[in-house]
Amino acid sequence: MTELNIAVLGAGIVGLTTVLELKKEFRNATIDIIADKFYDETTSFVAAGIFRPPTGDFGVNENVTRMWIKNSYSYWDNLKSSSDAEQLGAKEVCGYIFSKEYPHIVRNKYLESLVPLYRQATDEELKMCPGEWKYGSYFSTLLIDPTKYLKWALNKAKNSDINIIKKKLESFSEIDRKYDILVNCTGFGGKILCGDSSIVPLRGQICKVRAPWIQNFFYGDNDTYIIPSFDNVTLGGCRQYDSYNTEVSILDYQAIRSRCENLLPSLKKAELISHRVGLRPHRIPLRMEKEYCNVKGAKIKIVHNYGHGGYGVTTAPGTALNAIQLVKEMLSERSKL
Template sequence: MQRRHFMKQALGAGLASSLLGCTSQRQPASYHPPYSPVTLPLSLPPLARVEARSDRIVAMNVCTRPFRAMGPRTDVESMGNKTVIHNYGHGGSGWSLSWGAAALAEQQIQAEVNTPVAIVGCGAIGLTTAIACQRAGYQVTIYAKERPPYVRSSYATGIWSPDSRIVTLEHAADYAQTWQWMARLSYLRFQTLLGLAGTPVEWTTMFRLADKPFDDKGGHNIPGEPAYPGFQHQLLSDLTPKARDVPEHLNPFATPHVRQFPLLMFNISAYSQYLLDVFARNGGIIVNRTLSHQDDFKQFDESIIVNCTGYGAKALLNDETITPVRGQTCKLMPQPELQYGLQYFDRHTSFYPRRDGILVQAGAEGDFNNPQANIDPAESVAAVNAIADIMQSMHRV
């Protein structure tokens, strides 16, 4: 009861420093902030080559990021005799921030243990929110139109990207504290998911290639999109491991500017299954249900409902604050010997060595405010061909 009172006050006060205090409450007594390890090797092992050929593409997908300029919607609304807690609009950061977003939603529930709670949505946000509510002692049922592997979350890249299209620079100051709280909580939670069977979460090594020297200002500007804050750089630099610029004599790529950094990666197939299993083991049930109007919330048996419908909230609630940001990915057949990923944004391509297939992301200008969910095969083939060029021009160091 005390905790609820505390949270209520903290939320009322705009989630300021008291929320950060709440993070430390959840940490074990022996907790030390992670070091910022500058422990990257001073030499590079020989890097395996991606077999980047279009005939090795085994899947292509399009996903729509549910972006809101002011950040995700997290308010509580009364609908008839129901309490609806909104938890949607996590842009390009939904997987990364999911545990923090889940905790934020759960802490807004004012109910006794064992109260039935309905979660609408079974993507990254719905599943983690459902598990957080179970851990708090509620009886949880998920209601959803789709479930993994057919939710939008299943088509994401699957990396730690907590400040990707989460808020615009214009709204950054108002959102920074909440973001930091969610990001830190999520980050710690992901460390507890390392080393599990099926490797739902792992660290990998990334190389970022650039034609021009890196801009270390922290924010990022993407042509045709609003400016975004560089929250990770500004607010999490003590937490996430440091990057290093690869010196020329160690650079195996033909590109002059190369940066190396460790990155948390989510093997989405295994990770989704892990979340589904945990939810089921805790007694959770998933019911197929499609809501077509916001009045449908009033039809639930449960009096407390958490709305985790992601991009679906745009149509369901007529929410014009959601901007679609299209993203196309494809998967190449897995190569277990591949132990690194690569980002080359100047060439609109990146790949990640996921266990469920090498995830190739194609970036295209015109993705912002683009609701088209059609697959453009040429886009993915071009991204794969760009990787083939990079591989061909690599040399041993």
């Protein structure tokens, strides 16, 4: 039997989750991860890590989106209940979403059918935080701390004989011909590598503060969120369309702090730990696709799995499973080569 060689491009949350699932499926294959950035250099490191899908579709249709979200939730829920939960940074969190604007903002059709608890906020709860909150929900969901998970997943990959190759790919033509198939999880890097104009940076900035008294998450209008993690609380945020700025903006920081402190005044005494900035790989729909790519007269098999926008933690496992299904299909499509 000939040996199967697979390369996963990208070592963010999408690439690492995909590689671990691939190894389960193809135990005897040789699998490499090729990436130029790891751990704290990735966008994944910046994420607050809350499992909160968008209210609209980001797959080709609602069924696909729902399948990704359902499979992701069950993956994270299993890890949360495992003995590694603390080490990999998965736990359940509960909290509120409030809005002064529209009732639909506090509803989420995907979460409501998935999580154990999703209910309307009571009149008393609507008065809990300053502001004239008109609509609100209280729900449970999962939190995955990417700073823990990325470390755990990379170690697990190394311990599973997955080779780590640090390299920036300028084009697919640089890929070694030994690979039978590539899985492209390059996030925002897909824009340049694939010449994909559908992918747009959606700049985000957050800060981490010390506020151990905050146990619930809180969402308000205008991208305001307060999310307790393991040893810090994330304050956010912003979504700046087509911005390539990866520098910390003090103006954004001041605006974030002020919005969060208006929502929860006790945050005024929270000590600042750090700032983080990242470019979300925004693409609708996310690219989940097979491609036979012509490189110097040869055809390379590629499965694309990138463009997770602001939802890479929420959807990495579900999209990884979908990508593996496409890998299996492509490997059996010998006639097309």
